[in-house]
Amino acid sequence: MENKAADLMVKMNLAIWDGQNKKFAELIEKLSDEQLLNETAPNRNTGIYLLGHIIAVSDDMSRLFDLEEKMFPDYLEIFVKSPDKSNKVFPPIAELKSAYYNVTKNLENHFKKFSTNDWLSKHAAVSDEDFAKEPTRNKLNVIISRTVHLANHLGQMAYLNK
C-alpha cells in the first residue's frame, strides 16, 4: 500500500540517524588515540569506552532486526555489561574505529532495503502478544531510541575535542 506520509516519516527519522552517525564518524576521525583514551570529563567514561559502547549497541540491532549474526559479539560484555575501568582489555583504537565503520555501513546497507512496513514490524525483543498491544514497539522505534542514545554520548565525546 502506498503511504506517502509514513514513507516521509521513515525518511526523516533515518536522515537524523545518519546525521548523528556522520557527526560521530567525523569526531572519532578527528580525535587522536591519546584523546580517545582520555576521560570525557573528570571521573567519567573515556572516549574509547564510549566508542566501543556505541559499536556494541549498534551491532546489537542485527539481533533486534533479525539480520545476520553480530559482527562483534564480544563487545557487549566489555562495553555494555561492564562499566569503563572494569579491567577488561579493550581492543586497539584502530580496530574499534574500523569496527564502527563496518557496523554502521552494514546497517545502512540493510536499511536501504527496508520498506515502511518492515520498519513498522516488531523487533526481536518483543513477543507477538505484547506487540499486538503496543504496536509502537517496532523497528523504527528502535532506531529513534538509538539515535537519541547516540546523541547523548556524542555530546559527551565532543568534550574530548580540545
Place this chain on the structure above:
Amino acid sequence: MENKAADLMVKMNLAIWDGQNKKFAELIEKLSDEQLLNETAPNRNTGIYLLGHIIAVSDDMSRLFDLEEKMFPDYLEIFVKSPDKSNKVFPPIAELKSAYYNVTKNLENHFKKFSTNDWLSKHAAVSDEDFAKEPTRNKLNVIISRTVHLANHLGQMAYLNK
C-alpha cells in the same frame, strides 16, 4: 484521511521528545543551584547556560510552529546568540527552572491538538517554494531535530550530577 502508520510514527516521535524532557526535568530538579552553576566539564558550558539554552530553543518553536508569541524572547540573545561566560546577566535559577516547565508544558498543550497533517505541514522558517521541493522540512522534523539537540546536551548536563 485515516493513516494509522503515520499516526503511529507521530506518536513514537512525540513519546521520545516527552521522554527526553522528562529526564531533563528530573535532572534539573535533582541538581542544586550550586551544581547548576558549575561547568559540565573543565572549560565547558555551565549547567545554568545549558538550561537557558534548552529553554530558548524550545521556546523558539512557538515561532516555527506559528503558535502564540514566545514566552521568553530575551533568552535567545543570552543563551543562543551569546556563548556562556559572555558577561550577560543570567536570570536566577529558580526563574529558569520555572521557565523550562512553562515552555515545555505550553508546547505539550499545543501538540495535543496537532493532527498528523499539522505535523507534516511546513514550519515557519521554510518558504512555500522550498517546502514543495523538500517536504521533509515540516514540523515533525523540527521536533525530531530538537529531541536530538536536547539529548546531546542532556548527556553533558548529566555530568553535573555527582
